Amino acid sequence: MMNDTSMMTDKLGANGDEFYNFLMDAHEGLSEEQSHALNARLVLMLANEVGNIDTLKSVIKTAVEFNHE
């Protein structure tokens, strides 16, 4: 899974910092519960943006590989 070239490509490029800070700002002032809910919505919406089921499965599997023991 980890050699998936698409996932190993940085697609945010120069916009990485802007994206990250925009995301953190979206969480500002939320309770932990609200933040979890926001994260869940975001995952669902971004999944819809990606669309392709094979890509989605592969991303999920890779993210699971990074689980802390």
Next chain:
Amino acid sequence: MPGYDYKPFEVTPPPELDGEGEAKTRYPVAIIGAGPIGLAAAVDLATKGVPSIVLDDNNVVSIGSRAICWAKRTLEIFDRLGIGERMLAKGVTWKTGRLFHGSSEVYNFDLLPEEGHKYPAFINLQQYYVEQYLVERAKEFPDLIDLRFKNKVVEHQDNGDHITLQVETPFGNYELKADYTIVCDGAGSPTRKRMGLPFDGQTFEEHFLIADVEMEESPFETQVPERWFWFEPEFHSGQSALLHKQPDNIYRIDLQLGPESDPKLEATEEKVFPRIKAIVGDKPFKLDWMSVYKFRCAKLERFVHNRMLFVGDSAHVVSPFGARGGNGGIQDVDNICWKLAAVIKGEADVSLLETYNEERVHGSAENILNSSRATNFMTPKSSIEHLFRNEVLNLSSKMPFARKLINSGRLSVPCSLEAKTLQQNDESNGIKQVQVGDVVLDAPVKADGDSTWLVSQVQGEFTLLGVGDVELPDVGGVRRIGINQSNVNYKTLHDEEGLATRRYGEGNAYLLRPDGHVLAIYKSPDAGKIRSVLDHISNPIFEKEVA
């Protein structure tokens, strides 16, 4: 070698008070503050033949090491001012940064992977050395720089066509008049406060311990000096730690202490020694200096207030992650001095100074944006932010996009001035790396058979730089320099390694400002066009929105 020897500068009674000598009644430029920024401004003006008087309330260089990281661009500006090579010789050159999470390395970056530059991405050099070198350089202009220590500015008045300053000295008080005043009195700027100007921004809650330790044996495992940054280090309970080498076997240690810590208690040897030991182990060290800081990002809305010109920390402050404070201030100096000199010599209308405001408000906003993002990444404000931060670090062991998100400081680079009032459209068509608004990109060249560097050849004056097959017209007030040209009646340089040609593009002509920023690029430069660009500089028309 012992720590730095703080020699007080000589303090003499000003001519206004000693009854002898001739006291000038009016100066073209008064500079408040002899920190790195005020001193650099005095030297820059002197290189253009403009006299100034520099007033500082103190008589010694900056105590304790504040700034240590000086960026490539700063060194190139200091090259023009005459201390770049000295800084490079004394400073510790580095370009690799390593990032650790806990005890494992997650990522490392090379800030200048390319060869062919006179100056490296960064050197580390204590601020006191930089100030000392600047004072010594300023003394080489005895007719142009009147440097007065223990001269504190306590009051000022803007009279429309000049400024009056009230100065307090150990010998008594006096008044002086100046056509323009450059305000470089630092982050706490008494001048800014006196004028009641809002200085808005963000204060970070976190406390940071900054310590400089002297040790014979390097605390690094590598021999090459690098920047080491830890998130959640094993040796320190706080969120982050930073280790950096300075000259004289001094190492800078930054430790994040958390918002709850008591700064007074933390800045004691009992608290600091164990923290340092946790990093350096049993290697012997001597504590040179320490303090506990809270950081702030803030700036003035405008840097130009009639004849009061704010430059350096008085105009903007940033958290130090990214080293954008002093480096940003030196870019202010580079930007304002040629403009002020032109205004004072009657070569340009006073509205040229408004372009300093436009360009450097833009530059400092970029610096603040980058510094606050880095500080936010390092100091997560909520458990969710913390979670995201740690998962970025987790993913970064394998995923390149996550590595790019890790932010321990986006290190100072000059901003582009593209699309600001003075800069023109690109009229070249070749492939090139340097764009309109960029600052000159260095390359090795030969002048009369001797090896030199582009940055040492093309800065300081309006310059038309032609590469290869392009004809450079003769325009008054513009120096011409040709690369790989022959049979011309102006200076030529030879590009033996082909780097200058690659960076600027064969057949292009670059019109450069005295601060090395690109005004325009032409395929076929003609005198009329260039003259109209210069006319616009001497009397700029602000069509675009001024920040």
